[in-house]
Structures are given as structure tokens and as C-alpha cells.
Amino acid sequence: MKIKHYTHSDSSLAYSVGTTLDRFIKMKQEEFPFASGELSQLLRDIALAAKIVNRETNRAGLANIGGAFGQTNVQGEEQQKLDVIANIRFTRALTKGGEVCAVVSEEDDEVIDLQNGSGKYVVAIDPLDGSSNIDVNISIGTIFSIYRRVTPIGSPIQPEDIMQPGNQQVAAGYVLYGSSTMLVYTTGHGVNGFTYEPSLGEFFLSHPNMCAPEDGKIYSVNEGSYNLFEPGLKAYIEKCKSQEYSARYIGSLVADFHRNLLKGGIYMYPATAKSPKGKLRLLYEANALSFIAEQAGGMATDGHGRILDIQPTSLHQRTPLHIGSKKMVEEVGEFLNVGKESTVKI
Numbered sequence: 001m002k003i004k005h006y007t008h009s010d011s012s013l014a015y016s017v018g019t020t021l022d023r024f025i026k027m028k029q030e031e032f033p034f035a036s037g038e039l040s041q042l043l044r045d046i047a048l049a050a051k052i053v054n055r056e057t058n059r060a061g062l063a064n065i066g067g068a069f070g071q072t073n074v075q076g077e078e079q080q081k082l083d084v085i086a087n088i089r090f091t092r093a094l095t096k097g098g099e100v101c102a103v104v105s106e107e108d109d110e111v112i113d114l115q116n117g118s119g120k121y122v123v124a125i126d127p128l129d130g131s132s133n134i135d136v137n138i139s140i141g142t143i144f145s146i147y148r149r150v151t152p153i154g155s156p157i158q159p160e161d162i163m164q165p166g167n168q169q170v171a172a173g174y175v176l177y178g179s180s181t182m183l184v185y186t187t188g189h190g191v192n193g194f195t196y197e198p199s200l201g202e203f204f205l206s207h208p209n210m211c212a213p214e215d216g217k218i219y220s221v222n223e224g225s226y227n228l229f230e231p232g233l234k235a236y237i238e239k240c241k242s243q244e245y246s247a248r249y250i251g252s253l254v255a256d257f258h259r260n261l262l263k264g265g266i267y268m269y270p271a272t273a274k275s276p277k278g279k280l281r282l283l284y285e286a287n288a289l290s291f292i293a294e295q296a297g298g299m300a301t302d303g304h305g306r307i308l309d310i311q312p313t314s315l316h317q318r319t320p321l322h323i324g325s326k327k328m329v330e331e332v333g334e335f336l337n338v339g340k341e342s343t344v345k346i
């Protein structure tokens with residue numbers, strides 16, 4: 001009887017397209033002999049909540065899921081039902097998982113202390129990103145940042161556990177609920193993307209080692225605020241137009257960021273005369289995507305400095321964000337810092 005030998009020792013097989021998220025996390029953990037498995041479990045908890053929220057987003061057109069919730073959050077924004085549902089689902093998964101001691105959420109005014117004496121991690125989360133697109137069936141997302149607490153485990157949560165700069169993230173990622181649902185994350189060793197297969201209830205590796213093209217021809221900015229932009233930014237946008245770059249703006253940060261990460265491009269939510277700090281939040285939007293961008297070879301600034309080096313001072317603080325292909329972010333920085341008038345003749 002002939003026996004076919006199947007050589008499984010080839011570790012690259014483990015990271016080949018089609019590998020399940022669970023298996024990928026396990027293999028990655030084995031690369032770090034001192035890893036205790038808690039971060040792996042936390043990533044699995046987030047993936048579980050993402051599957052549940054994915055199911056809800058697919059039903060967003062139905063009365064009991066779509067529409068306004070009837071309350072405003074700390075940002076003064078009207079909460080959508082799905083903002084609240086996603087917030088509950090992720091907070092519950094992080095609580096049940098047992099790895100997390102505190103959560104910072106866009107939908108909660110204060111830090112959520114999970115009263116978990118053994119929790120090692122702090123999670124900052126935007127449970128539902130792109131809320132204005134929920135009811136119009138356009139891609140939306142979830143964004144998360146993971147930090148290790150800095151005070152002793154079991155001791156009361158302190159501000160320094162929460163107010164950590166983005167360069168202290170141990171992991172970060174996003175979920176994109178679009179034509180397909182993807183989970184993209186980094187633990188500081190490159191960026192990998194997984195696509196959800198609903199009939200199997202599994203995320204499968206579909207985008208190994210994601211790399212942002214160094215340059216691109218897509219710019220994403222809400223030009224409705226053009227008149228409020230500073231001269232340098234106007235000049236940069238005119239330059240993009242003169243070179244016939246494509247203007248693409250979905251109005252869901254995760255979706256705009258994801259497209260530009262794959263195709264090459266820049267997303268900008270700048271400071272304006274009206275909002276000198278822009279709109280996006282440092283702790284649970286900008287930091288996570290900036291970690292991903294840098295890990296994929298891209299770049300992220302507030303127009304003047306590296307997002308990941310900003311020392312947070314308040315939970316829901318905002319920051320201007322210029323993120324994406326390295327050459328484009330560098331160039332917009334030059335335009336902003338020189339503040340050049342437009343030299344392009346239309």
C-alpha cells in the first residue's frame with residue numbers, strides 16, 4: 001500500500017491565504033516564546049464581537065436595527081441604534097473575555113472600568129465608524145487600539161493606563177463591514193487582512209503582509225469644507241486636481257482608509273478655521289489606523305508631526321489626520337508647513 005507523505009513542516013503554509021484567523025493567531029503566538037496567550041485571546045474576543053456586529057449591520061435596513069437611537073453621545077453626535085448595539089456587543093465581548101481591565105469607547109463619556117483584577121490590557125474602540133452611512137447601506141467599520149496597562153495588575157486603573165501615546169500600542173486594527181467583511185490588524189509585526197466567510201462563521205487570511213503603495217493617485221477629503229481649509233491644503237488639493245488624481249470620499253474613515261491602503265492614496269481630515277483640531281478622535285480612530293499605516297509602510301501625521309507621538313490629554317480629544325501613502329503624506333506636510341499659495345493655474 002503506497003502512502004503519500006504530506007510535508008507540514010513548511011511554516012509558510014501556516015500563513016498562506018485561506019488560513020483561519022484562529023490558526024494564524026496561534027502560529028504567530030508560537031513565534032514569541034514568552035507570549036502568555038492573553039493578547040491572542042483578546043484578538044479572538046474582538047473577532048467574535050465583529051461577527052455578531054456583522055450580522056447586525058447586514059440587517060441595518062430593518063426598523064429595529066437602523067435609524068437614530070434618540071440620544072447624543074459625549075461628542076454631541078446623535079447616536080444611531082447600531083452605534084449603541086455595536087458598543088454593547090464589543091464591551092460585552094471584552095468583559096467576558098477576561099483579558100481587559102478598562103475600555104475607552106466613542107460612545108461612553110467616561111472610561112469603562114471592567115473591575116477585572118487580572119486584566120492586563122486597555123482597549124480604545126470606535127464601535128461603529130461611519131455612522132452617517134449606516135442607513136444608506138454604505139460600508140462602515142469598527143476601529144480598535146490595544147495597550148498594556150502600565151500600573152500593576154489588580155491595582156486601581158490610573159490615568160497613565162489610559163493616556164498612552166499611540167507608539168505604545170501592542171496591537172490595533174479595524175473591521176470593515178462592506179461588500180465583504182474584513183478584519184485587518186497588526187501587533188507590530190506587519191499587517192494582515194482576513195475576510196469573513198459567513199457560511200462557515202470563520203475569518204480566513206486573504207491579505208497577508210499588506211503593504212501601502214509608497215505613492216498614489218487618490219485623495220480623500222470632504223471638499224465641502226474647502227473654503228475653511230488653510231492655503232497650503234488648498235494648494236495641495238489643486239495640485240492633485242492638476243495631476244488628475246481621483247477624488248474618492250466615502251465618508252466612512254475605515255472604508256476610505258482601507259481603499260487607499262490597497263490602492264495608494266491619502267485620506268485627510270484636516271484642521272479647519274472652524275475645527276482647529278479637525279473631527280477625528282486620537283485614542284480610538286487616529287492612533288489605530290496610524291499604527292496600521294506605519295506597519296504597512298505608509299505614514300500618518302496631524303499635518304505637522306507623527307500621530308503616534310502625540311501625548312493624549314483627554315479621552316475624546318480630536319486631531320487633524322493625514323494618512324496613507326508615505327510620499328503623499330510627506331508632500332501634504334510640505335504644502336501645509338510652507339503654507340504656499342496655489343501655484344497651479346486652473
Ligand SMILES: O=P(O)(O)OC[C@H]1O[C@](O)(COP(=O)(O)O)[C@@H](O)[C@@H]1O
Pocket residue numbers: 077106126128129130131132222251252253254279
Ligand atoms: O461627514 P464628514 O464631516 O466628512 O465626516 C466623516 C467622517 O466622520 C466619521 O464618520 C466619524 O466617525 P464616527 O462615525 O465613528 O463618528 C468618519 O468615519 C468619517 O470619515
Ligand SMILES: [Mg+2]
Pocket residue numbers: 126128129130253285
Ligand atoms: Mg469613527
Ligand SMILES: [Mg+2]
Pocket residue numbers: 083106126127128129130131
Ligand atoms: Mg463611531
